Amino acid sequence: MLCAATGLTMHSWPAKSCAGSGHVGTRLQVPTLDAFMFSPFVCRTRRSKMEAEGRRRDGGLRPGFCCRELELREFHDKYVIRSLDPNVRDQAFSVSRLDGDIRPLTGDANLETPTEVSQIFGVAGILRLLAGTFVLIITSRKEVGSYLGFPIYSAKTMKFLSCNDVRRTSQKRNERYFMSLLRIVESTPGLYYSYEIDLTLNLQRACMLDEGRFSKPLWKQADPRFIWNRNLLEDLIEHKLDAFAIPFIQGSFQTTEFTVKKIPAKVTLISRRCNRRLGTRMWRRGANLEGDTANFVETEQLLEAEGCTSSFLQVRGSIPLLWQQIVDLSYKAKLEIIGHEETAKVVERHFNDLIQRYGTIAVLDLTDNHGDEGKLSCAFAAEIEKLPLVRYVSFDFHYHCAKGKLDNLKILYNEIAEDVQTQG
Numbered sequence: 001m002l003c004a005a006t007g008l009t010m011h012s013w014p015a016k017s018c019a020g021s022g023h024v025g026t027r028l029q030v031p032t033l034d035a036f037m038f039s040p041f042v043c044r045t046r047r048s049k050m051e052a053e054g055r056r057r058d059g060g061l062r063p064g065f066c067c068r069e070l071e072l073r074e075f076h077d078k079y080v081i082r083s084l085d086p087n088v089r090d091q092a093f094s095v096s097r098l099d100g101d102i103r104p105l106t107g108d109a110n111l112e113t114p115t116e117v118s119q120i121f122g123v124a125g126i127l128r129l130l131a132g133t134f135v136l137i138i139t140s141r142k143e144v145g146s147y148l149g150f151p152i153y154s155a156k157t158m159k160f161l162s163c164n165d166v167r168r169t170s171q172k173r174n175e176r177y178f179m180s181l182l183r184i185v186e187s188t189p190g191l192y193y194s195y196e197i198d199l200t201l202n203l204q205r206a207c208m209l210d211e212g213r214f215s216k217p218l219w220k221q222a223d224p225r226f227i228w229n230r231n232l233l234e235d236l237i238e239h240k241l242d243a244f245a246i247p248f249i250q251g252s253f254q255t256t257e258f259t260v261k262k263i264p265a266k267v268t269l270i271s272r273r274c275n276r277r278l279g280t281r282m283w284r285r286g287a288n289l290e291g292d293t294a295n296f297v298e299t300e301q302l303l304e305a306e307g308c309t310s311s312f313l314q315v316r317g318s319i320p321l322l323w324q325q326i327v328d329l330s331y332k333a334k335l336e337i338i339g340h341e342e343t344a345k346v347v348e349r350h351f352n353d354l355i356q357r358y359g360t361i362a363v364l365d366l367t368d369n370h371g372d373e374g375k376l377s378c379a380f381a382a383e384i385e386k387l388p389l390v391r392y393v394s395f396d397f398h399y400h401c402a403k404g405k406l407d408n409l410k411i412l413y414n415e416i417a418e419d420v421q422t423q424g
Contacts, residue, residue, distance in 0.1 A: 125232020
């Protein structure tokens with residue numbers, strides 16, 4: 001599928017599927033105020049191999065799996081989180097409620113009677129602030145589908161456990177204030193995870209990696225760009241609590257099954273939000289000096305049928321220039337391009353990274369050719385001309401397709417026909 005965006009409207013039209021196993025075609029990047037890129041890929045998945053690797057012959061949990069169900073034991077001086085997974089019951093760790101000190105536990109190391117016992121479904125991580133230490137746990141989950149045969153879950157509710165010795169009235173007041181801020185994190189929407197397979201890697205990249213990665217902890221297999229709780233996992237990783245370190249993605253996960261000519265098929269859509277240069281719309285625009293663009297998202301469409309899985313990638317992000325929008329009470333915030341001696345290097349770094357990760361790129365610029373967007377488009381085109389490996393196509397969508405004249409899209413189709421054919 002190819003997509004194009006102008007302003008707040010997105011349009012899509014079908015593209016040919018990639019022919020041949022292992023072929024990676026040309027990528028199309030379509031920037032307006034945001035940019036898009038596309039990549040088809042077909043491979044025969046090694047699901048049976050992955051599932052066979054999933055469990056050790058002795059029935060134990062392999063290094064790449066995480067504990068699926070846990071027990072939270074609360075004591076006056078500490079929290080103890082223990083695995084209820086039948087294969088790893090002896091794994092546990094404690095967190096001091098006085099200073100946040102973490103201690104791995106094995107066997108039945110604690111014979112005391114807890115004040116409270118509850119079931120939890122994972123540890124999202126540990127946050128250390130000047131105000132103290134907080135443990136983020138998953139208190140409820142929902143199975144939303146499967147990915148390559150493994151169940152995928154949505155974190156429905158989460159909760160911070162405070163690990164601080166709060167005694168004075170002023171400390172209690174500060175504690176309440178910080179907890180009110182952390183409630184926002186607890187309610188973060190669109191968090192998905194698996195105990196058994198990495199969700200951060202798209203199938204195209206996963207098929208190119210060595211199968212030995214399945215023997216590594218799940219967090220080590222993951223793409224750091226798309227781990228929502230990457231920083232929160234540092235304490236668990238440092239204490240070698242790999243079975244508790246679950247990498248999350250923020251985005252979306254949707255799947256549906258259907259039949260085509262009596263052939264069962266399944267389509268899955270996964271969106272992964274990058275953890276670099278995050279921010280709300282208009283407040284966060286453009287790229288940083290490293291070439292990372294605001295609100296970069298990779299969306300993968302997977303089609304599974306007759307033992308073969310096709311993967312189609314689309315990535316989007318803000319136009320990779322140094323620019324901003326001045327937010328005020330006006331309907332359309334004014335754009336400002338920031339003059340900087342590093343601008344050319346920023347654009348080059350951005351596209352070098354994309355080429356390295358996704359291959360050849362064609363850029364479709366659908367922004368207006370006038371006004372603030374026109375200035376942004378001209379500046380972007382000028383920088384693209386300096387990059388010999390990136391093809392640039394400009395198409396003023398609002399001008400050509402005004403008043404519903406979508407038939408004029410054939411002008412764009414003709415311009416990119418060769419690129420589409422190269423994709424497969």
